[in-house]
Amino acid sequence: MTLGTIILAAGDSSRMGGEPKQLITYKGQTLLRRITESALAIQRGPVVVVLGANRTVIVPELTGLPITLVDNPSWxxxxxxxxxxxxxxxxxxxxDIDGVLVLHADQPLVSLGLLLHMLDVHNDEAKGIVACRYGTQISVPAFFHRDYITELLQLEGDKSVKWVIVRHRNDCSEVPFEAGAIDLDSKRDVDLFQQVLAQ
Incomplete structure (x- = not known):
């Protein structure tokens, strides 16, 4: 299976006081470098990282990686x-890709093992979507068969891939991933996460 991976990293980290959350460090790596290397390790196809705000300080973090960097001026x-x-x-x-994997840069506990497991679930259950469940949410990381690309392209504004997932629950395999609830949107999120790691 040829897989295209998109890492969404264009946000301005407004709740971080201007500090790019993509550059928060976890286990000696920034969140963005960590998720990008996990995506590359799948070795199934191209990896695209979408940047917007804070591009100039983020780009050096991805130096040397075989990825496509693309700017979104409309972020x-x-x-x-x-x-x-x-x-x-x-x-x-x-x-010619068979499917798309959509990732966020602010979920520190996404691992290569999780991503490979999602692809195995797709192969085993033959559903068009594989998404992660945490709490009451079912969201990214998420895999979409190429049949859904047209619908993904029709999303507007702040509508995320969750809209497509919810509309097609009967064609969606769920992968439990409670750690997905940890996304570092604010300084408080980062502080709480670091407290948990220190325990």
Missing amino acids: PTGQASSLKTGLAALYLTQK
């Missing part, structure tokens, strides 16, 4: 524009 309009930018970049990189 303030919401996540949908970054997703579309990433899909366009994937198409330019490799037109």
Whole structure:
């Protein structure tokens, strides 16, 4: 299976007081470098990282990695524009892909093992979507068969991939991933996360 991976990392970290959350360090690596290396380790196809705010300080963190970096000048309009930018970049990189994996840069506990497990679930259950469940949410990391790319491209504004997942629950395999609830959106999130690690 040829897989295209999109890492959404265009946000301005407004609740972080201007400090890019993509550059928060966990286990000696920034969150962005960590998730990008996990995506590359799948070794199934191209990896695209979508940047927007704070591009100049983030780009050096990805130096030397065999990825496609793409800028989304429309990032303030919401996540949908970054997703579309990433899909366009994937198409330019490799037109014939079997599916798309969508990742966020602020989930520190996403691992290569989780991503490979999601692909195994797709192979075993033959559903068009594989998404992670944590708490009451079912969301990213998420895999979409190429049949869903057109629908993903129709998202607007702040609508995320969750809209597509919810509409097609009957074609969605759920992977339990309670650690997915940890996303570092604010300084308080980071402080709590570091307290847990220190225990």
